[in-house]
Amino acid sequence: MSKRDSWTSWPRVRELHEQLARGEVTAEALLERSLAAIRERDDEIGAFLFVDVEGARAQARAVDARRARGETLPALAGIPIGVKDVICTAGVPTTAASRILEGFVPPYDATVIERLRGQGAVMVGKTNLDEFAMGSSTEFSAYRKTVNPLDPTRVPGGSSGGSVAAVAAGMVPLALGTDTGGSIRMPASFCGVVGLRTTYGRVSRYGVIAYASSFDQVGPVARTVEDAALLYQAIAGPDARDSTTLPSSAPAVRGELENGVSGLRVGFPREYFGEGVDPRVAAVVRTAIEEIARAGASVVEVSLPLTRVALAVYIILTRAEASTNLARYDGVRFGRRVSAESLEEIYRRTRGTGFGPEVKRRILLGTFVLSAGYADRYYRSAATARRAIADEFARVFEEVDVLLTPATPEVAFPRGAKLADPLVMYASDVLSVPVNVAGVPALVLPCGAVEGLPVGLQIIAAQGREDLAFRAGAAYEKLRGERN
Amino acid sequence: MAEPSVEALAQLACLAFTPEEKERYAKEFPEIVAYVGKVQEVLGSNRPLTSTITGVRHIVREDAVVSSDLADVLLQQAPSVERGQVKVPVVL
Numbered sequence: 382m383s384k385r386d387s388w389t390s391w392p393r394v395r396e397l398h399e400q401l402a403r404g405e406v407t408a409e410a411l412l413e414r415s416l417a418a419i420r421e422r423d424d425e426i427g428a429f430l431f432v433d434v435e436g437a438r439a440q441a442r443a444v445d446a447r448r449a450r451g452e453t454l455p456a457l458a459g460i461p462i463g464v465k466d467v468i469c470t471a472g473v474p475t476t477a478a479s480r481i482l483e484g485f486v487p488p489y490d491a492t493v494i495e496r497l498r499g500q501g502a503v504m505v506g507k508t509n510l511d512e513f514a515m516g517s518s519t520e521f522s523a524y525r526k527t528v529n530p531l532d533p534t535r536v537p538g539g540s541s542g543g544s545v546a547a548v549a550a551g552m553v554p555l556a557l558g559t560d561t562g563g564s565i566r567m568p569a570s571f572c573g574v575v576g577l578r579t580t581y582g583r584v585s586r587y588g589v590i591a592y593a594s595s596f597d598q599v600g601p602v603a604r605t606v607e608d609a610a611l612l613y614q615a616i617a618g619p620d621a622r623d624s625t626t627l628p629s630s631a632p633a634v635r636g637e638l639e640n641g642v643s644g645l646r647v648g649f650p651r652e653y654f655g656e657g658v659d660p661r662v663a664a665v666v667r668t669a670i671e672e673i674a675r676a677g678a679s680v681v682e683v684s685l686p687l688t689r690v691a692l693a694v695y696i697i698l699t700r701a702e703a704s705t706n707l708a709r710y711d712g713v714r715f716g717r718r719v720s721a722e723s724l725e726e727i728y729r730r731t732r733g734t735g736f737g738p739e740v741k742r743r744i745l746l747g748t749f750v751l752s753a754g755y756a757d758r759y760y761r762s763a764a765t766a767r768r769a770i771a772d773e774f775a776r777v778f779e780e781v782d783v784l785l786t787p788a789t790p791e792v793a794f795p796r797g798a799k800l801a802d803p804l805v806m807y808a809s810d811v812l813s814v815p816v817n818v819a820g821v822p823a824l825v826l827p828c829g830a831v832e833g834l835p836v837g838l839q840i841i842a843a844q845g846r847e848d849l850a851f852r853a854g855a856a857y858e859k860l861r862g863e864r865n
Numbered sequence: 866m867a868e869p870s871v872e873a874l875a876q877l878a879c880l881a882f883t884p885e886e887k888e889r890y891a892k893e894f895p896e897i898v899a900y901v902g903k904v905q906e907v908l909g910s911n912r913p914l915t916s917t918i919t920g921v922r923h924i925v926r927e928d929a930v931v932s933s934d935l936a937d938v939l940l941q942q943a944p945s946v947e948r949g950q951v952k953v954p955v956v957l
Contacts, residue, residue, distance in 0.1 A: 488938040582919050595916060624924035625917070693901040704878060711879070714951055718944035724954050725879070733881025738889075741880055745871065745890060746897060748878045752869065758905060764914055766907040771918055803893055804900055820918035844919060 391554040394460055394608045401448065401459045408444035408459030408503060412437055415461035415505050418552045427527040428547040430466050432506035433473050437461070440503045447501065456611050458501030463547040463556035466507035467514050468599065469588040470494055473504075477590045478522040479512045481735030482716045491588025492623065493557060493599050493616045500615050505553055509543030512737045513707065514559055514592045516540045517567060517809040520796065521739045528796070529572055531834065535793040538568030538809075544602045545572045555612050556602040561592050562695055563789075563813025565600045566825040570788035570837025573827040575609045575854070576602050578813075580844050581820035582627040585620035591706040593699035594625070596817045606826060606854045610634045613847070627845070637848045638855035643677030645853060648781035652688040653812055659791045665829035665836040666787045672860050673785070673853070683777050683784070687770045691815035694770065696807060697750050697763035698818075703740075704747025710735065742803060767818050774819040778843035783853045787812055788825040788837030816841055824850040826858055868898065 391397070400406045416434065423429055444459040464470060467477045469487035471494075476482045490498065497504065511521040519527040519542025527542040529535040530550035537546045541558030545568035548556050558565040560578040569576030577600045584599045591597060601612035617631035649670055654663045674680040712718035712731030719730040736744070750759035777784065790812055799806040816823045821844050828838035838857065842850040871890045875882050882890070915922075936949075945952040 485942070488935075488942070580919065582921055595918060621926060625919075625921060627919060627921060628924070687907065690903055690907050693904045696897070696901050697904060708879075712944065713953055714939070715942040715944075722954060724956055727954065728879040729881040732879055736880070738886065741882070741886070742890065742893070744878050744880060745874050745894070746901075748874045749869065749894075749898070750901075752874070752877065755868075759901065761914070762904045762907070763901075764916070766904050767918065768912055768915065769907060772912065804897060818918075 390551060391604070393605055394457070394554055394611050397460060397554065398454065398456055398458070402454055404448065408441040409438065411459055412441040412461055412503055412505070415553050418550070419505070422550050422552060425528070425533060426530055426546050426550050427525045428463070428508055428543045428550065428552060429506045430476060430478065430509050430524055430543070431474050433504065436473060437503050437505050440501070444501045444503070455500040457497065457615050459503060460555060461503050461505045461553045462497065463506060463508045463544050463553045464494070464504050465510050465541050465544045465556070465558045467510060467559055467590045468494060468557060469590070470504065470507065473507065475507065475590070476524070477513050478510045478524055479735065479737065479740070480523045480717060481710045481731065485716050487588070489588060492585035492620045494588065496616050502615070508541070508547055508556060511540035511542070512740050513590065513703070514540040514561055514564055514597075515703070515739050515743055517563070517806055518799065519543060519568070520800065521737055523737050526796070529793050531572060532793065534795055535834070536571065536796050538571035538793065540564040541602065542568050545569055545574060545576065548602050548604060549574050554604065555608060557599055557612070557616070558602050559589065559597055559599050560817070561596045562699060562817050563810040565602060566788050566813050566823060566837070566839060567810060569602060569825045570835065571793035573835030574602060574604055575606055575824070575826045576600065577609050577613055577847070578816055578823045579613070579617065579847060580627065580822045582625050583617050583631060583822070583847065585623040585626050587620055587622040593702040594706060595702060596699055606824070606851060606858045607638055609824070610638060610851055632848050634848050634851040637852040640852045640856070641677065642673050642853060642856040645678040645783065646781045647673060647678045647680045647853070648683035648777060648784050649680065650683050650685045650688065650777070650784055650786060652685050653786035657790055657808070657811060658787060659831070661831045662787050662789070662791060662836050665831060666785070666838055669828040669838050669857065670785050673857055676856065676860055681781065683781060685773055685777060685815070687766070687773050688815055690766055691770055691818050692807065692811050694763045694766045694818050695814040696746070697759050698767060700743045700747035701751050701760050702747070704744045704751065707736070707740070707744055770815060771819040774821055775843065782842070782849050784841040786839045786841065788839040789813070792831050792834035792836060812839065820844055822847045822850055824854045826854050828857070828861070868895070
């Protein structure tokens with residue numbers, strides 16, 4: 382029996398919900414199962430920064446009391462959930478995996494947390510990430526390393542490595558991550574789980590520690606497409622406290638999960654299968670596309686020529702926004718303060734010691750691209766190019782319903798392999814970032830393996846069309862299940 | 866025009882660096898800047914520049930006065946507080 386088989390294997394969320402409703406299991410029992418899995422595995426895997434044992438137990442007891450009173454339970458009631466530590470949870474430490482927020486306890490819940498509390502979901506703890514969500518391997522956390530549960534010598538991907546590892550290792554059936562440049566999809570691909578990047582504005586960023594405000598989105602991590610859909614529906618929708626949220630309510634996606642691919646127009650962009658992509662990964666994804674074609678989808682090759690500049694656009698704009706967003710960490714009103722004689726020295730030394738090397742690197746570049754004499758050449762050019770990239774996607778989506786691509790150019794790489802050259806690390810996200818640049822949604826789910834390591838299929842849809850991504854994802858997942 | 870030094874940018878960003886960090890970033894920086902420079906090759910979209918990629922803009926709401934204990938809660942977060950105010954070294 383492989384090591385993985387002995388891990389807690391959770392039933393799908395819908396089944397857990399039914400068991401809870403019938404009284405076959407209690408929320409407390411589900412939580413204890415999660416806590417036991419964490420105790421057993423997390424020293425090795427390093428998914429959690431903080432486990433809120435008492436808080437979670439209180440949440441679970443409250444759900445069991447509701448059921449005992451005969452109340453109908455919402456879909457996520459009693460379900461143990463991991464929360465990426467960049468999302469504010471009232472009374473529970475929130476660090477963004479940074480020393481500059483060591484000891485910070487938010488006095489409020491993010492909107493997504495309020496929505497989960499409303500459902501009675503049980504938030505088990507805060508998961509590890511690259512500091513301030515800046516990274517692709519979770520190696521830049523200031524607190525601990527997270528390893529890939531499938532191979533501990535390899536990275537889980539990042540920046541939502543903790544949330545993804547927690548789900549992949551069976552510690553929790555669901556988790557929240559954030560995806561600014563692939564930070565849910567890339568680790569989901571590396572660890573063989575399902576992850577969703579929503580349309581920009583689909584989910585509220587109120588209470589989410591900002592990295593790049595016009596890119597950040599919270600999203601679900603799960604083992605199945607349906608589980609991801611349930612968590613997505615619980616958090617999606619407009620929020621008066623976040624003026625960038627899409628004003629219309631999120632279309633329901635549950636109904637789409639049964640619709641199959643017959644009649645679906647699928648495109649695969651040639652730029653995602655060429656140079657820079659491991660040919661073995663490309664081959665696995667092509668096989669998945671062929672299966673989808675045989676099941677009744679029409680498939681055409683398309684072209685997105687601006688893919689070649691998307692990473693450069695992403696780097697410029699996110700670093701610019703990050704330099705502004707991280708200016709608030711100055712040691713004055715909250716978080717770490719390094720004492721000094723002058724206010725300016727407090728700023729410089731607090732930030733100099735509180736931020737890790739990758740965060741500082743990004744603030745530097747962001748400051749540069751916004752500085753006088755350079756802003757036009759870099760920031761303004763990038764903003765113009767961003768619009769062009771979004772338009773290019775929109776034109777392609779007039780011809781097809783979804784785009785299918787590899788989620789990542791390679792499978793999970795060894796720990797330490799990409800620390801020497803920042804550009805090499807940034808290139809891990811070359812297939813993810815165009816999605817964020819264009820503001821479109823994308824679902825990632827496993828579609829095979831190379832040398833035993835998972836390969837992720839990325840399903841991209843037009844802005845607002847998560848329903849199509851879920852439809853295609855659920856259909857493919859079913860095809861794969863029937864094949865195996 | 867010569868690019869600003871890491872030193873100059875660190876000043877702008879209010880970041881202290883160790884000598885080793887400065888040396889490392891001074892080496893990496895030109896490579897990253899050269900890579901991202903390729904955005905200038907792109908002829909932009911015909912549509913006007915906008916900071917909103919989904920077209921959502923000008924969302925406003927009415928100011929509503931509510932009573933709140935937020936000030937006390939926020940002061941508890943501050944590293945140094947005196948008489949209901951956040952304390953810092955003298956500015957001027």
